[in-house]
Amino acid sequence: MVSGETPPSGGNNQPMEAIMECHICQATEELTTYGEIHLCPDCRDEHLKQCSDCGEYFIDNENDYVIDWEGDIYCESCRENLSFCERCEEYSDCNDFVHIVDLDEYWCDSCAESHAYHCDSCGDWTSENHGDSDTTLCRGCFESDYYTCDDCGELVHSSDAMSDDDGTYCRSCYESNHSNDIHNYGYEPCLNFQCADDENDEKPLPYLGFELEAGGVSISERNDIAETISDGEETFYLKEDGSIPDYGFELVSHPITLKRHKELDWEIILKEMSTSGMKSHDLGESGCGLHVHVSRNYLTSYKWLLIDWFISKYQDKFEIIARRKETHWARFKKSNGLPVKDVYGKSNGTRYQAVNFENRNTVEFRLFRGTLNFSTFMATLEVVDALVHWARQLSISDILASKDAFRNFTDYLRSNSLYENAVNYLNDKELI
Template structure:
């Protein structure tokens, strides 16, 4: 495309049209606009399932210097996270990861990122504004949209069937979850719940948001700056997806919470379930959420 000199925007000697210029400027910001969506970079080798994390932190400013300190920990030569503004926060940031396998998330620098955020004065659980959202690639749930919908229907049924336990797991209040991650409501079958969900009455503020074409978004969780809690949430989402793939509709419907928990073997998730009194009622030392 020919570009008149008067219409050109210049960066380091290169000329851009208005749209490309603003895209290029946004790429180089520490804090991007809320609508910023770069091309995803997948980490974790040849994994089938990838998870994207959106972690909201609040209370210490929408501050570029703070963002730079967090980015410096995570992005050592590679873009693994980016940071956005979010109008739902009072004075904070949203940390967004590129898609990573579960194992990659476990060895990623999340703990260092969280410690830095706390040091800078941010909080997540200890706010009324922050959530933790986990995206899963839809194509890990089935080869076709029809197969994916069958699995998603079972996921939605699981969420409704075990809503009291998942509400406790989420650490959200009833008010918070109804505002930011509302349930679709119990029906006799997962397909009925899916049909209701597809009508979109909840918009994206649903416990499991279906409005993204390539991902399923679990919005249940309250924000956290506690590393084990983040990993436990990722493991729970992974286990729910595995369950929905492996069981039939009848199998999902007949499985109790205790039977589900009995299949779990990840130590981080077991620890968290014990902390929330969702596993075995035994006394354990509980570290405060941040």
């Protein structure tokens, strides 16, 4: 229309209606009206939306609408009545949401039913089940009211749990499997150092503490044996040890001098274990061990190096004494061309050595096979005690002069009446 012209009039002098255009593409043909919106067929199919709640029509790029998990469309006004699921990231009716307590999130019913758990104790929803297949628990209820049995691993309510210093158990496991006399592997009591009356003035003393592994019986038999031999932990205590075949325990002595060991009832204790069906030597070369600890401060570093070197140099003879070949539990050291001081008598990062220097206060002799034979057991203690006493009074020049260090050691054994069992044992093995 040219400026200043009067618009043409329709019939009866009425103004002509304005020409309608598509709301989006401005087309003028085949328009359909939706409220105040006029659309051609193509724009209608692509851009027209109808709110499933209020029924109003709107253009998708002019309205901040949402589509819920069922495919229903909600306009900008009606979407305020919906909630957003933080798991599936879909919108749903506000009444269909639950609070996931451990995540502090709100999930739709569908996600909660499929991926969350309803605590049987408090009724809260949680993303993880801290109970078992029969009992659903949130973390809070599990930690406050439940335990996992340290024997069978089953869930047990605090009202049915049995506890002691070593753990917590269901009633059945505690009554059938557990012994108050057998502690867990990590048990460390206050040590009771003991010596004979005539040793009180000698300082320092070479205290010997042993770990004797034995097994091969049922749980109930093991518990009965433990109860029978227990002395209230005056001279020894018992521990679990997962490396022992079948069921058994590790008998651990307090630090006691050899003279005092000879005054104690080890023969009676070992006989009781043996006659009750327990085995040690007979469970195989790597089945059970007899480890002997010696006070580290009894010898200088140089003398410990000397012992370590001596045992490795005469590995063939010490394998006979130990009643077993080298095992992965007790490796003999090899110099492999390195200086002696760089190999022997020192920590090397693993305790699985014939002579172990990983402990702060003791040196551990791990090469010996377990035994319940009293004379063999006592011979083992005597050999270790003789080694440290022999090394204490020995010099490298003594070894060089003798030209046979092992013969020098066995001569020392035979010169001391305290080592009668060791001398007889080495005689039987044709090592003397």
